[in-house]
Amino acid sequence: MDSKTIYTKEEEQFIKYWEQNRLKKKKLLKAMLWGLPSGLILFVAILLNFFSGWYKRASMVANADPSLLVILLIAGIIIVAFTVIFSSSHKWDRNEAYYQELINRKINL
Template identity: 45%
Template sequence: MLTDKEKMFLDYWAKNRDRQKKLLYQLGVGLPLGLVLGAVIMANFFSGWYKRADMIANSQFNPVVLYIAVLLIAVFFAVFSKKFQWDQQEQRYKELLHKQKINQDKQNEEKQDHEVHEKN
């Protein structure tokens, strides 16, 4: 038997699974967290905690490359994390559907057995 929470999840995911699978939705929801990760990378780079790397970077560094790399990392992180979450939710949804089907099959068998016993 499914719990109320599982039934609520089945209803929610049946309505929202297609919307959450779209790339634009995944970018819109996941990009803020990806940009936070990018900001941490930029802060680490500009903090200058490693003096030798800082001297080399200042002499041979093109900041556009860093900005593009951070943006690509943020987008990748956003899409990858949301796709991973979607896959987890989809797996849970399929498992609950299977559990629900098994429960319904058992109930149908019990009902048929009960009807057979009543006839005899």
């Protein structure tokens, strides 16, 4: 069997793309750009919830302790960093697993 009957057109394109870019995508700095928007959206949602004032008791506690804003910003940075690193490595792992599955399909035939 030739590769035309084993793979669909999309699978062949993915194999070519991943062979060329898999080491580039594993680098941390470029991979961070994948997860940055989701981490920032999560942090902005937390900030909006915190400053919306819908829960009066939480607003009173926040106004009583000025260091709470610093703690919230530090926690936000940690949340964004975790989201960025986790989502980028997860995306790379998914693509790598799919690539290995396609290569093994060709080997097993």
